Amino acid sequence: MLKIGAGASLRPFLAMDVAARASALQATRGPADPRVLRLEVGQPATGAPRAAVAAVQRALAAGTPLGYTDALGLHSLRARIAAHYRSFYAVPAQVPPDRIAVTTGASGGFLLAFLAAFDPGDRIALASPYYPPYVNILHALSLRAVVLPTGPDTRYQPTVAHLEAMAAGGQGLPDGLIVASPGNPAGTCLDADELAALARYCHASGIRLVSDEIYHGLNWDGPPATACALSDSAIIINSLSKYWSMTGWRVGWTVLPEDLVAPVLRLKQNLFISAPHVSQIAAEAAFDAGDEIAATLAGYRRARAHLLDALPAAGFRDLSPAQGAFYLYVDIGARSQDSVGFCARLLAEAGIAATPGVDFDAKRGHRHVRLSYCGPEADMVEAARRLAAFSG
Numbered sequence: 001m002l003k004i005g006a007g008a009s010l011r012p013f014l015a016m017d018v019a020a021r022a023s024a025l026q027a028t029r030g031p032a033d034p035r036v037l038r039l040e041v042g043q044p045a046t047g048a049p050r051a052a053v054a055a056v057q058r059a060l061a062a063g064t065p066l067g068y069t070d071a072l073g074l075h076s077l078r079a080r081i082a083a084h085y086r087s088f089y090a091v092p093a094q095v096p097p098d099r100i101a102v103t104t105g106a107s108g109g110f111l112l113a114f115l116a117a118f119d120p121g122d123r124i125a126l127a128s129p130y131y132p133p134y135v136n137i138l139h140a141l142s143l144r145a146v147v148l149p150t151g152p153d154t155r156y157q158p159t160v161a162h163l164e165a166m167a168a169g170g171q172g173l174p175d176g177l178i179v180a181s182p183g184n185p186a187g188t189c190l191d192a193d194e195l196a197a198l199a200r201y202c203h204a205s206g207i208r209l210v211s212d213e214i215y216h217g218l219n220w221d222g223p224p225a226t227a228c229a230l231s232d233s234a235i236i237i238n239s240l241s242k243y244w245s246m247t248g249w250r251v252g253w254t255v256l257p258e259d260l261v262a263p264v265l266r267l268k269q270n271l272f273i274s275a276p277h278v279s280q281i282a283a284e285a286a287f288d289a290g291d292e293i294a295a296t297l298a299g300y301r302r303a304r305a306h307l308l309d310a311l312p313a314a315g316f317r318d319l320s321p322a323q324g325a326f327y328l329y330v331d332i333g334a335r336s337q338d339s340v341g342f343c344a345r346l347l348a349e350a351g352i353a354a355t356p357g358v359d360f361d362a363k364r365g366h367r368h369v370r371l372s373y374c375g376p377e378a379d380m381v382e383a384a385r386r387l388a389a390f391s392g
């Protein structure tokens with residue numbers, strides 16, 4: 001038996017397993033049967049903005065050679081991303097294009113950021129429940145995840161008090177901290193003051209802050225704050241996958257602190273060469289698709305409002321504050337302490353695919369499920385109706 005590296009011994013990403021079962025179930029259904037409703041993955045039902053597709057069509061029709069780009073990305077795209085920081089945020093951030101690296105989605109950004117900033121064995125803190133690949137990528141890179149259990153009292157977000165408690169408890173401060181606001185799965189946010197306090201504390205304590213800002217723009221009760229306006233040492237991760245509905249294009253970016261630009265450039269040249277050229281063309285045009293995106297966001301707002309109204313009436317009363325992203329983290333504890341079994345019954349009996357909370361919180365997620373409401377709006381209305389009738 002040949003050796004397999006320990007870094008490959010990852011936990012599966014259960015949302016993807018549920019998605020595979022939902023697709024298999026749908027394949028057994030005829031045209032007259034009720035459709036399987038897909039609330040398990042965070043994949044917008046809308047495609048890339050029309051302006052992005054049109055830009056790619058123009059480039060292809062013009063015979064633009066699609067080759068490697070500069071390792072950090074097309075200059076014009078990096079300039080466009082820098083302009084985004086000046087126009088998008090209530091507190092604009094001045095970001096020079098040469099601190100921006102275009103990546104293969106946020107996922108590619110994590111790999112570069114973690115490799116550039118940390119050494120094997122370093123301890124990286126993050127709040128649970130969390131987006132599972134954080135911990136899985138850390139594990140693959142021989143970094144150690146330090147999970148900070150959080151609850152409704154801090155809106156499932158980490159605080160300076162969590163870090164202070166680590167230090168006081170003899171564990172010592174971590175080497176890094178990952179935050180996501182809005183976060184996945186709870187859809188909750190750090191407000192600007194809370195993020196600023198974390199950024200200050202991390203900078204002063206030598207903790208590298210990694211701020212996952214992929215759900216920025218999907219903020220339902222106030223504008224987002226970006227860590228790059230608050231810290232000179234934080235790494236910002238972002239992506240076109242969510243707000244711009246471009247999951248399949250695999251394009252995102254990081255804003256790097258000065259000291260990590262050259263390390264990330266070297267890593268990027270060697271690990272990826274560049275992000276896909278075609279996706280970079282699409283991304284640049286997507287930044288000008290404001291009206292189309294506004295219509296998509298209006299649909300999310302309606303779906304969210306409908307579910308927030310209908311779920312308590314259907315007996316699901318304990319929901320995380322749905323401040324952002326397109327998720328509801330639902331406490332099903334009154335009905336079941338086995339979120340995996342609950343989701344299996346929900347799929348089999350009600351035709352609703354949802355993700356068990358254990359994906360996001362191995363210890364406490366047995367009493368939660370995550371519902372994603374970025375699918376077709378009509379499906380969200382139908383899901384609420386089926387949930388009301390579901391007795392499992």
Ligand SMILES: Cc1ncc(COP(=O)(O)O)c(C=O)c1O
Nearest residue numbers: 042105106107131184214239241
């Ligand atoms: C919090 C969070 N970060 C990052 C990602 C990965 O995004 P990308 O498609 O840009 O790799 C996701 C995807 O669901 C996510 O929820």
